[in-house]
Amino acid sequence: MKYILASIFSFILLSASAQQMASLKDLQKIMDEPGRIKVINFWATWCGPCIKELPYFDEIHRKNKNVSILLVSMDYDLDPNPEKVKRFIARKKILSPVVILTEENPSGWIDKIDKNWSGALPATIIIGASGKRKLIQGELKKDELEKYINEASQ
Numbered sequence: 001m002k003y004i005l006a007s008i009f010s011f012i013l014l015s016a017s018a019q020q021m022a023s024l025k026d027l028q029k030i031m032d033e034p035g036r037i038k039v040i041n042f043w044a045t046w047c048g049p050c051i052k053e054l055p056y057f058d059e060i061h062r063k064n065k066n067v068s069i070l071l072v073s074m075d076y077d078l079d080p081n082p083e084k085v086k087r088f089i090a091r092k093k094i095l096s097p098v099v100i101l102t103e104e105n106p107s108g109w110i111d112k113i114d115k116n117w118s119g120a121l122p123a124t125i126i127i128g129a130s131g132k133r134k135l136i137q138g139e140l141k142k143d144e145l146e147k148y149i150n151e152a153s154q
Contacts, residue, residue, distance in 0.1 A: 049139035128152035
């Protein structure tokens with residue numbers, strides 16, 4: 001089972017802009033998989049602050065191979081058309097792995113991602129190799145993101 005989860009996680013993270021569909025259960029498995037530092041960003045195509053910070057995640061994805069980036073699109077709840085997200089990713093030339101979370105009614109499951117998450121976007125969870133998690137709600141600046149990743153590596 002561990003091998004299967006590791007394979008799924010590796011596939012998603014190694015497939016640039018994978019745009020795979022993922023359930024809450026799939027995402028929880030990815031988040032719980034031990035290993036290197038994971039940065040999981042929750043965003044939507046309609047969220048201005050989300051779009052503004054996407055290039056920072058892409059830069060880390062390109063430059064830091066010790067950190068796994070996963071961009072989780074929250075568009076499905078309002079518009080269950082994955083093609084819209086795929087076109088957005090292509091237009092913005094996003095290289096980081098992307099999954100489209102196929103869950104509806106966020107108020108029913110957001111606390112399963114992090115009990116402190118209000119549900120506001122953007123939101124980022126940084127998971128250290130030890131499994132320790134840090135939730136950041138709101139838009140991140142590039143230097144803040146780098147600082148949180150450095151803290152997760154200690």
